[in-house]
Amino acid sequence: MAFFKGLSEKLNHIFSKIVHKGRLSELEINTALREIRIALLEADVNFAVVKDFINKVKQKATGQEILESLSASQQVIKIVNEELISLMGGTVAKLELSGNPAVIMMCGLQGAGKTTMCGKLAHLLKKQGRNVMLAACDVYRPAAIKQLQIVAQSANAQSFEQGVSNPVKIAKNAIKEATKKSCDVLILDTAGRLHINDELMQELEDIIKATKPCEILLTVDAMTGQDAVTVASSFNQRLDITGVILTKLDGDTRGGAALSVRAVTGKPIKFCGIGERIGDIEPFYPDRMASRILGMGDVLTLIEKAQAAVSEEDLKKMERRLAENTFTLDDFLTQFDSISKMGGLSQILGMMPGAGRFNIKESELDESRIKVFKAIIQSMTPQERANPAIIKASRRKRIASGSGTSIQQVNQLLKQYEQTKELMRKFKGKGGKIRLPF
């Protein structure tokens, strides 16, 4: 599997080594930290940030507590996780809108995804009942204005442009226009630029002076490498940004830039772009990002998606069944339906803790298999669905012919069901709180 190989799996690997040993020696801590260092570097976390991070973890890990504790490995994971979370800002940061119209200015390097993100923000704010206008201040890139207009249209937002003219003037006029059209939020799309281009950085400073944005959001490509620190600190120094947006997180990047950017600017990451469609935007959750990096998957995001796709009632039922360990094939069937609503198997597996360890092959992710599985379950009697243990050879034969499948396929389904059950059992959190993968 291409997704979430990398840091997640590496750390899992390191920690699984430690798990077997129980106790940690200082040497082991150092070994683990050395590998964490390499893993973080391969994940594109900036070199200096890694160094800092490792030192912090080391300080905490070499304390008495860890060396004498029996669950030392868990404690290292905990420390690494906590450090990652705190490095990325701790809690969820929201948009701070003030002024009428509230002005949001986007900025960033070329190709980071500003224009697309303007549309997504507009879409999001529209859903919250805001009246949004997008203003085209990128007068340099060919057809950028046209692109913004189209994006505004699909977000059902107003758009404002004055062709290829002075971006500072366009921004100022956009405020007037927004007021006239009683828009309460104005989003300024600016041209991508290099942080070392003095003239263009000055232009942004001038736009800020003229429009007093309540949010100045730096858009950063999640695939950015070591240079993320230079870019982010330059933008921050000149513009005093209010936050960061991370784009293209739907790729297989390990996303170390998130850590780097946060560490050098101290500014919160507010949103993530997770696809090319207008609705593909999510708030940034530092704890989830940390667990994603650590290989604990993005269980919480999944739950949220599940809640949108599955009704609250379904979810409660599933949680209860899981708690009672009565997860049946009917529940499995319900899951399949939710899976397609949540954007397919591969996306979900990517967010699942340690999915890599289960060695699920690409072929098993085939969506057409889901159809087969559904057909099989639908050919079962209610008793069989409720208690799959009774499905022995003769029943398997009947089910196979009833669903137009083979006995092997029925066996596969039952195996997958068992695996899923096992997987879900592992997701049970502490204190009876259940964290559902689907």
Added chain:
Amino acid sequence: MSFFKKIWEALKKTRESIGYKLSQLFGGKVLDDDFYDELEAILLSSDMGAEATLDILDRLKDETDSRKIKDRDGVLRALKAIMIEILEETPIPQITTPAVITVVGVNGVGKTTAVGKLAKYFSAQKLNVLIAAADTFRAAASEQLSVWAQRAKVKIVRQDQGADAASVVYDAIQSAKAKDMDILLIDTAGRLHNKKNLMEELKKIVRISEREFDQANHLRFLVLDATTGQNAISQADIFNEAVSLDGIILTKLDGTAKGGVALAIAKRLALPVMFVGVGEGIDDLIEFDAKEFVESMF
């Protein structure tokens, strides 16, 4: 501006930081573990990646040990030679005409800009160039490419947004054949390499162009943003698997990104860097030269 001067300008930052750090390091006489640790740090922070960095350092150690190199200049020369060797391992493919060049890559790396620049580059060699706007997905993509076609003074084949990309390619090929074009440049939509269906669409485009124009020399260039970190390796890997790449265009080297990832890719995938992008102007595309690239990093 000469190639050397341009890349020298473009890589000034790289040179300043790496060169400075190196000169400090090599200033010391003793080549001990600390020295190699620091060297590792420098190479890593230029986005070379762990694998390429460790490999280069191993080779360097072997060299300096066996040849008993202990002076700063000697080590530098050895290091540069290793880096150049890696970059030159795979020869740059010859572009014979008629050629169909499909430009691929993830979102926002500079594909459309590269197509515009390449159109000018080939026209300047008195070749007849046609470009195809096969990004029918992103808003205003074909309008953007049309502007580049005008700038490069070449013709463009396009359809409306939402049209089938493969059908644009089909049209463009027929027109390229009918008009006896030397070079057909195909701009494709940005796509993340882990999206299966989008990669399938790309394969289809390539299949169609090969089928419809079998006398042509078909080439696939991957555009990589020099700002990208280790994910560039994954991009190169998966795009290569999907459409068998012939070379790389490394863009945005006019920023502060070091472009070290080119080495990692050259090493792992034997893919040559063909061109580098050093700005947003139509002439800001230069042929890659490993020696000068490496030279300008120190």
